Amino acid sequence: MTSKFLTVTEAFERAKVDAPGIAEEDFLSQLVAHLQSGRIAASAYDCVIEQGLHGDLGAMRYVPRTPEDMQRRDIAAVEWIELAIHMESATAQRWGHDRAPQWTRDGGDGAPVWGDGYFDKAPVYTDLLICSVSGSLKGLFVAPAENGVCDDEARAIITTEQVKRGGFISQNDAAKIVRAALPKFPRDRARDIAKSVTGNGKRGPRGPRKNCAE
Known part of the structure; x- marks a missing residue:
């Protein structure tokens, strides 16, 4: 493996240069396909989510599963069949935890306030980095609008x-x-x-x- 590891955001920026007009959704879809095929490799920390009461995202943090998981590890290609990438948080989660239930709380005037799902103890790969096995990402991504x-x-x-x-x-x-x-x-x-x-x-x-x- 000769190319350096990049964050998903950095890889997306490069893809936009090579494939002008590529959308984030198309990029992530193609990236997962390349991860499944082994053309692109990925490493991350294997963690679980610790979240505050009522699904308070402000109190959310990632905690390694075991002391051994303090070390970054490679994610096997076969795992990407069940994983979804979240670009903004640089994480990958299993599809089963990708849509957690919503929660409500009292907004103070008796009206319910809706919030995000409660992810406590959900498994997650954090600080996701990717790398082209061939040494270059060039040519791996294409904008559908570009080639039609x-x-x-x-x-x-x-x-x-x-x-x-x-x-x-x-x-x-x-x-x-x-x-x-x-x-x-x-x-x-x-x-x-x-x-x-x-x-x-x-x-x-x-x-x-x-x-x-x-």
């Missing part, structure tokens, strides 16, 4: 070409065909879609290998 397509359209192109070729298409060929029709579609994403369509993890012929000593 979604993954389904790229998948349709690959599937059609696969049928034409008798049931097989390499990841490299699929990427070339998709990008010929959709020039701004990310090459690596096209390869991932081809892999899911064909069930083949190989990108295609690589040519002769050279001896490193040569």
Whole structure:
């Protein structure tokens, strides 16, 4: 891993440069997909929330689960199936705790005052940092408005070409065909879609290998 770790906010700022017009919602959705695939790695502190009475967010703090959790640790790719990222707080929480019940209190005049959900003891990853495994985030994020397509359209192109070729298409060929029709579609994403369509993890012929000593 050669690139440095960034906060989610810093990564979003870089994504906005590479993919002008990308919305926060699209960025977070694509980020989680990359975390699930292992293309982006993440580390954080494993904590639980301690919250004041009546869900007082002002009294909320994050406490490590165990003494060992005082150390930052990597979050496994498989965990991102159940995790949601909150950019402003730099945290990740399991979906089950993402929508806690609301609470009410007396506003002083007999009228109820609604507040946020009560998150006490909910598990949470804090101080979330991410890093591109390849060494760069460039090309990993795309604004839907920029290329005017979604993954389904790229998948349709690959599937059609696969049928034409008798049931097989390499990841490299699929990427070339998709990008010929959709020039701004990310090459690596096209390869991932081809892999899911064909069930083949190989990108295609690589040519002769050279001896490193040569």
